[in-house]
Amino acid sequence: MVHALDLITAGVAASTGSGFEAPSINEFYPQAVLFAGTPFEMNRIMIIRVLIMVLLLVVFSLWAGKFKGSAKKGKLVPGRFQLMGEISIDFVRKSIAHDQLGQKDGDRFLPLLTTIFFTTLGMNITGIIPSLNIAGSSLIGLPIVMAVAAYVTFIYAGVKKHGGHFFTSALFPAGVPAAFYILVTPIEFLSTFILRPVTLALRLTMNMIAGHLLLVLCFSATQFFLFNSEGIFKAFGAGTFLFGFVFTLFEILVAFLQAYVFTLLTTVYIQLALADEH
Amino acid sequence: MDVTTIAAGVSGSLGVIGYGLAAVGPGVGVGLVVSKTIESIARQPELAAKLQVTMWLGIAFTEALALIGLATPFIFGV
Numbered sequence: 595m596v597h598a599l600d601l602i603t604a605g606v607a608a609s610t611g612s613g614f615e616a617p618s619i620n621e622f623y624p625q626a627v628l629f630a631g632t633p634f635e636m637n638r639i640m641i642i643r644v645l646i647m648v649l650l651l652v653v654f655s656l657w658a659g660k661f662k663g664s665a666k667k668g669k670l671v672p673g674r675f676q677l678m679g680e681i682s683i684d685f686v687r688k689s690i691a692h693d694q695l696g697q698k699d700g701d702r703f704l705p706l707l708t709t710i711f712f713t714t715l716g717m718n719i720t721g722i723i724p725s726l727n728i729a730g731s732s733l734i735g736l737p738i739v740m741a742v743a744a745y746v747t748f749i750y751a752g753v754k755k756h757g758g759h760f761f762t763s764a765l766f767p768a769g770v771p772a773a774f775y776i777l778v779t780p781i782e783f784l785s786t787f788i789l790r791p792v793t794l795a796l797r798l799t800m801n802m803i804a805g806h807l808l809l810v811l812c813f814s815a816t817q818f819f820l821f822n823s824e825g826i827f828k829a830f831g832a833g834t835f836l837f838g839f840v841f842t843l844f845e846i847l848v849a850f851l852q853a854y855v856f857t858l859l860t861t862v863y864i865q866l867a868l869a870d871e872h
Numbered sequence: 873m874d875v876t877t878i879a880a881g882v883s884g885s886l887g888v889i890g891y892g893l894a895a896v897g898p899g900v901g902v903g904l905v906v907s908k909t910i911e912s913i914a915r916q917p918e919l920a921a922k923l924q925v926t927m928w929l930g931i932a933f934t935e936a937l938a939l940i941g942l943a944t945p946f947i948f949g950v
Contacts, residue, residue: 619946693925793936800939855932862929 614818617810622732622803643730646716654712657683686711686857694861695868703864706747710740711857714798718849721806722842729849732802734795741795744860748790752867760867790863794856801852805845812838887945894941901934 628636636644657679663669664676672680686708691700717736721729731737752760764786765779812834819831909927913920 793933793940796943797932797936797939800942804942851928855928858925858928859932 614815614822617807617814619803621806621810622728639728639730639733642720642726642728643717643736645726646720646730647713650712650716653679682712683708690854690857690861694858694865699864699868703747703751703861706743707857707861710744710860711853713740714856715850715853718798718802718852719846721802721809721849722845727809728806729802731798732806734799737795737798740798740856741791744794744856744863745791747860748863748867751864755868764867794859798852798856801848805841805848808841809838809845812841885945890944891938891941894944895938898934898936898938901937902931905930905934 622639624638626635626637627641657676660673660676660679664672687700687704690711691704691707694700695703713736714731717730719729720726721732749760752764756763765782766775767778767782770778815834816831816838819827819829819834823830905927909923909930912923
């Protein structure tokens with residue numbers, strides 16, 4: 595039991611003295627491990643990101659090899675590993691891309707959507723993997739990169755389809771009396787071109803930060819109650835440990851859900867940019 | 873006792889109060905979105921899949937407000 599707790603709270607600023615030390619935002623700025631002082635400084639979170647990136651690259655290139663191989667051989671029944679890949683990619687393809695964009699445009703933007711979905715999922719899920727314990731997307735950098743990708747893509751999609759008309763119809767929606775454009779245009783500009791990417795990035799980061807802080811709070815409180823308090827208070831440790839366990843399950847849901855929501859919103863923004871009527 | 877004397881007695885982080893206020897609206901909002909979706913699914917179970925996608929979108933937009941509230945103390949300081 596002690597060993598398991600140590601594992602869970604490893605790398606966490608758990609209470610070592612007699613007072614309880616609440617988790618703070620410093621959780622997300624651990625000390626540098628490699629190349630300290632250079633621009634390529636690596637801390638725990640960066641190492642986790644690189645790890646997940648390599649994992650994704652390896653798994654996806656293996657899947658791609660399998661798909662190509664069985665297409666060449668005309669093999670109809672997929673193996674276990676290939677089936678996993680087909681189900682995973684078909685989830686994004688069928689229930690996100692095709693549902694929102696239709697067959698043609700869905701397949702056109704599928705590479706981006708698949709990348710966003712699996713990167714986000716992979717980076718989120720590290721938040722609950724024991725001994726990694728922090729989400730790769732809990733610092734704003736990675737969500738910003740993906741939000742910028744989504745932003746550039748939906749503007750590209752709109753400009754490619756409608757030309758400059760995309761901006762005029764986004765900023766000056768049809769059917770509004772001319773005088774109201776003084777009010778409507780700034781709001782539309784703010785919501786479409788500023789708040790969309792900002793909320794995409796913030797939603798993911800803040801969900802991961804809040805989730806991680808909740809888990810740290812639960813498990814460091816467990817440690818505090820079990821080892822640093824006396825009498826009846828030790829029993830509270832069981833309660834906080836249970837909360838920690840339940841929140842871990844909840845975090846699995848959140849990790850999946852945030853990946854889904856990020857991809858879905860990107861798809862919807864692309865769909866709105868492609869739509870003929872704004 | 874006027875408001876300023878009460879406010880002077882409050883100590884600690886204002887960000888916490890700000891987040892508490894920021895969570896009220898989205899809390900009601902997410903509740904409304906989900907309750908209406910449940911109602912609609914109960915009326916027309918065959919549309920459940922479509923309604924759920926729309927529900928997640930609605931939740932995502934509403935929830936963003938609370939998350940902006942959570943982010944502001946970090947961005948602007950307390």
